[in-house]
Amino acid sequence: MAGMQGPGHEWRRRCRLHWRHMPDLQRRRFTSNTRLGPLLRLARRWLRPADTAVLDELCASWRADKDRSTALDLKQRGNDSFKARDYLQALSLYTKGLRYMPADSPECALLYANRSAALYQLHRYQSPQQRFVCAASAAALCWALQHRRPQGDGVGTLGQGARLAALGVAVLRHMLQLQCNAQAITVLHDTGEGAGSVRDTREVCVGTALYCWASLLNHSCQPNTTASFQGTRITLRATEPIPAGEQVLHCYGPHWSRQCVGDRRKSLQTQYYFWCECSACVREGGEGSPAPQAQFLCRPCGSALSLEEGGYRCVRCAQLVPPQSLQQQLQQLRLQMEGAGNMDSTHTDTALAQLQQCQADAQSLLPAQHPLHGEIDDSLARVYATHGEWGAAAQHLQRSVHAVELQYGTGSVELAQQLLKLAQVLFNSRSVCEAESVIDRAIPLLTTHYGADHDTVAELRAMNSCLRSLPGRR
Template identity: 25%
Template sequence: MNEMFLSCCLLLILGLCNERMENDRFYRNLCSMETLQSGSKGFFQEFSNAVVDEVGDAWITKVFGKANSDEERIRIIFTDKKIKDVVLETLNRVQELYRDKSADISLKRRLEGIMENVAGNYEKALLLLSQAVLRAPPTGKVKNIDQGLSLALALFARADTLMALNEYQLALEDLQSAEKEGLPDSLRAKLHWKIGNCQRTLGFGEKARISLSLAEKLLPPERITERRELMKDMDRLNFNESLEKPKEIDKEPNPAVILTGGANATFPGASRLLTIKETQDAGRHAIASEEIHPGDTLAAEPPLAACLLPEFYGSHCHHCFTRLRAPVGCSICSSVAFCGSSCRDTAMSTYHKYECKIIALMIGSGMSILSTVAFRMVTQVGIEGCLEICKRIKLGQNNINEANEESRTKSDEKLAISKSAKRRLRKKKLKEAGEKSAEDLADFTGQEMNEEQNKSHVDLRAYELVTLAGQRSPEDFLRRTLMATFHLKCLQKVGFFVNPSKFNEGPSVEELLVGSLLLRNLQLLQFNAHEVSETRLGNDHRFRGSKTIYIGVAIYPTVAFFNHDCYPAVTRYFSGRNIVIRAIRPLRVGDVLAENYGPIFTKRSLVERQRSLTGRYWFKCSCRACYEDWPGFKSLTNDCARLRCPSEGCTRLLVQPREPKKPVKCPGCQKKVNLEHRLNKLRECELDYAQGHAIMEAERVDDAIQAFAEALEKFHKIASPPHRDTHLAEIALAACMAISGNTWKPTNSGGGERQLALL
């Protein structure tokens, strides 16, 4: 009877374990797919499901699963009879899809904006006129509307509204842009008049005189009233010579972040207070190379690649992620907006010239923002940058060797880059760079080409990051390969390749190499990317009611080496697209510099954290909070903290004594020690925390940071967490430091997000 009962229990336990393992496997696969595609939206999920169903589990395991390289996986998609036709049937239908310019809509929005401006509704007018600017076609393209001057007229009208809002620097930029686009003669005098007024208000006296004088020359004599007003403006300028220094304007970049201890000579964007160590269990990870104190800035790194979430295309700059005020647009599409000409020109000269005409298709596919970043890593460096990356990380050697082997067959035309194609590639590069004349191009030798390639620079740091390829299932690889081939078809469609393969041809060597690079990106980003955020402040108080909003995703190769801890040592925030890492507790030399990947011990149980981290990042966390199973906030108290043994050289932690004055024996050093002094210091820390919170409530941010930093330094010298007040203080310190990064306060009038409705 007992044996039967035990057998039943064992079978029940085994059944529960198998069920849990199956659930965990399902959750892991679900998490992995979420990094590739966004839920059930878009056509890509339906497409990939159809392909998986068509080829079947046996083919996926026995054929596709045998591929040992990314380039081989890409090749199989295009060559294997089992999968080729079903994939190409969909991918060959890839077409340009984007939101075009519209002179009609631009005119309508401009007239609506002018009416709102006259009525004094300046913010609404600014929104409408910004839409008019973004939808306006290039000058001269649509001549039957506004004589082809839609963009110039929209900029001119928006400048009026900006001047009414006292934003003269932005108004001046719009007026100068309108001047470049060309305005009718009837408006040229008014244009220079407004430019002069902006310059006068900003303190550029001499420039204002020139602009106002030019306006006077252009103004017809019969317009007596306007000439009188113009002369008054010139008289005001003559009597106000104190305006020679330009005023401080609102449109300033985020202040430069200073790294504590200076810059690291080995790891870009990091402080010299840290280094990267590699161990078998933890891989490559950041540790302290010197003592670190709360508040120290340990990293300030620009992204290798970053993409804005589509829902913020109407509120943030597509390139630098700053909030839009008077945006400018792409010359071709109306899908994105930029904060100014500098960001626009940078984007247009690199990635956006390829992404522009397929941006709506990519969003409509349902691909995740991580997949978009994987695509951006390719488009921003161009075809030559991709080929150089492949060469330097030794990616695609099988393709190159096979291409050489098959160069004596007909398929050479499909797999090798012809000399004429190379020549066109070189010619295109030099034409863009403006380095040589046509005669120089004709004599451009292979040796010179090699020298030119040696001068180029590509950032390879991302390709040192883990992909966990050895742990991926064949189906996971297949779905990522399908995404990479979709990306590849998009690149073919937008002219990324100088000599793209034809409809009925297999991919060329360079296409296979770029495809394998895309597949590599899709793997490494799954575990190494960061969400870019901004802090949305409360209406009545900086901190009460504030929350973190995620606006994009980026890859930071140095910060990607920071491992996870459910009790993090650092916090992160963002300044534009740059990530900033600062310490929230003291660390000794050799201590791990860990950040938090999402699940934190104060909010989520051990089981929840382990399931989340195993499913999303494929590792089982063994941090101290997990090993000791620290309680969450619901049951966490200050009595949970342990005191450090006061004996010199002893690292033992001791529970808080019930009788503070009574000595206790330390199990570590075997000495009897009195903990009363340490306990009193602990109570002092708790009072210091309360003082820090009071300073924070008064919104004295810098003073609050100093108060919390000093109190936390004191706590960690005499005690060890978990300790409720300490964790609250660390959270408060992180919130105070984030104020110096991306922040936004909703206006009381609108209340919500100011969007330009681009998509």
């Protein structure tokens, strides 16, 4: 590996000489700065034309044959060492991988990110001297990108500025890769739908931001954390007890309750360049995984339809149904349901009749575990609540709660939102014991996902206090 040492060692030595000769006041000023801009400006003040000339000479004398397959092998070995918590070995392997990886390869960004994670685990982020070396290197790169141009004619030979520009492209590629780790900022939004004091809420995305510490968390399709936002501030809370030494896991987007294992893995491979082996993917994708549930029913006999080449075949009567026909029926059901839900309060009877027909059609087309049943029950509950028929609304919401729990899990934010609606309906129907039971279940879930000071938690606590102050109750 003698030919793969690169110019880094000599450049670091030169930067350390600058650091030793720097006055104490300048050192303290540099050490006290945590923002990138001031650090770069301070580093540039100590750069001389001779420094950039040395960097040119070092880059010109550095030759490295690029080999993507070797780089990927080193990256994988680095990942194995990282998982084994041998961070020093992982750092070495990632660094070697960068030397072999072509500068225009997208995997460069991942190697830089992995190398940063290894350095973080080794606590190599507080040395003022190391920060100066990094800032001086970045300052030299910025100066080169601003003041130099490729030399030579056409595409023949390029000067040192072009080589530094190529390095700049690699750095910028790494920075652009960070958008993959961007966090969608979501808030709980009142849709304006529902009746009276029953609120229909939905999480909506209001922006995207980079959170450095949140980006350090590994992905799981079944994470043990949940994120909430207050303005631009992110708060991550555990959704279950996390034993000491276990990973704190965050979901990068693909979630077990919203996508099948094949779609999740494909999405993560495309965006983040890794094959997901989280507990949910291993469970669903392994040989011992349960058989997939039926998606449709046979209308003539009500039995499950099994997917095979050419369409869906009934397990009882062997009738073959084209998949296009089933998808069209499902799409028509959704359109009818959405149309009924969009009717204003003056057409509630029409909406109710349309939703009841949707429910009958869904029962003959879809198995009991299909999430559309829960969505129809939720829409029916909203219409009954508009009529003031709280008992009927509560019955449909209870079925909707059950469907949401099956689809998203007992600790999901979707279940928390549905329990909030059920509590409001039971409160309005004066079903005291049932309302208290649902409130006691909803408050811990909403607190986990939004915090103890959130409006929804305060509302439920106020409802509980009101119920307990009723005559005849202690």
